[in-house]
Amino acid sequence: MTANETIIEYLTSVPAWYLATCEGDQPHVRPFSFAAEQDGRIWFCTATTKDVYRELQANPKFEVTAWRPGSGWIILRGRADLDDRANADVRRAGFEHMAALGEVHDGPNDPELTFFSVAEPQAWICDIDGSWEPLAF
Numbered sequence: 379m380t381a382n383e384t385i386i387e388y389l390t391s392v393p394a395w396y397l398a399t400c401e402g403d404q405p406h407v408r409p410f411s412f413a414a415e416q417d418g419r420i421w422f423c424t425a426t427t428k429d430v431y432r433e434l435q436a437n438p439k440f441e442v443t444a445w446r447p448g449s450g451w452i453i454l455r456g457r458a459d460l461d462d463r464a465n466a467d468v469r470r471a472g473f474e475h476m477a478a479l480g481e482v483h484d485g486p487n488d489p490e491l492t493f494f495s496v497a498e499p500q501a502w503i504c505d506i507d508g509s510w511e512p513l514a515f
Contacts, residue, residue: 381513382415385501388444388452389413395444397422399433406433410442412475414468419495420454421464423472425481426492434458434494450505456496464493 379387389395394409408430412423424431434440438458445451464472469486472493476483483491501513 381499381501381515382418382420384503384513385420385452385454386413386415388446388449388503389442392444392446395442397430398441398443399430400437400439401433406430411479412472414464414471416465416468416495417463419459419497420499421468421472421493421495423464423476423491423493425476425483425490427490431460431492434460438497450503452501452503454496454499454501456499458494459497460492460494462493463495468493 390413394411396407397410398405398407400406406429410422410424414421438460440456440458442454443451466486469491473483473486473488473491476491499515501515502510503513504510
């Protein structure tokens with residue numbers, strides 16, 4: 379299994395995971411729950427109207443973490459590439475996922491719905507015993 383496949387499987391196996399940004403010296407953490415792979419990159423979905431998007435525009439560095447019982451937790455670090463090149467399949471899946479959460483968009487091509495990918499990824503699977511395993515990209 380590739381690093382991307384491991385990360386996608388891990389993130390999509392839990393109801394929510396957490397994405398952290400920073401605005402100045404203040405960290406901001408919020409739940410996310412959509413992840414997909416396209417063209418060898420991991421893609422996330424948000425809206426251009428949200429603070430997270432504005433924060434990633436100002437400082438594209440972010441971290442994601444998720445805990446899965448019995449499997450430790452994952453940390454993914456990278457830089458948000460905000461150039462939305464999500465294909466039709468990823469856009470449809472992201473739109474349907476967001477709609478199921480109660481978000482209202484005019485469809486997969488709504489200009490407020492945006493997808494960003496992970497550039498310069500680093501990731502680790504960590505355990506409570508202090509051990510960690512880096513994932514190779």
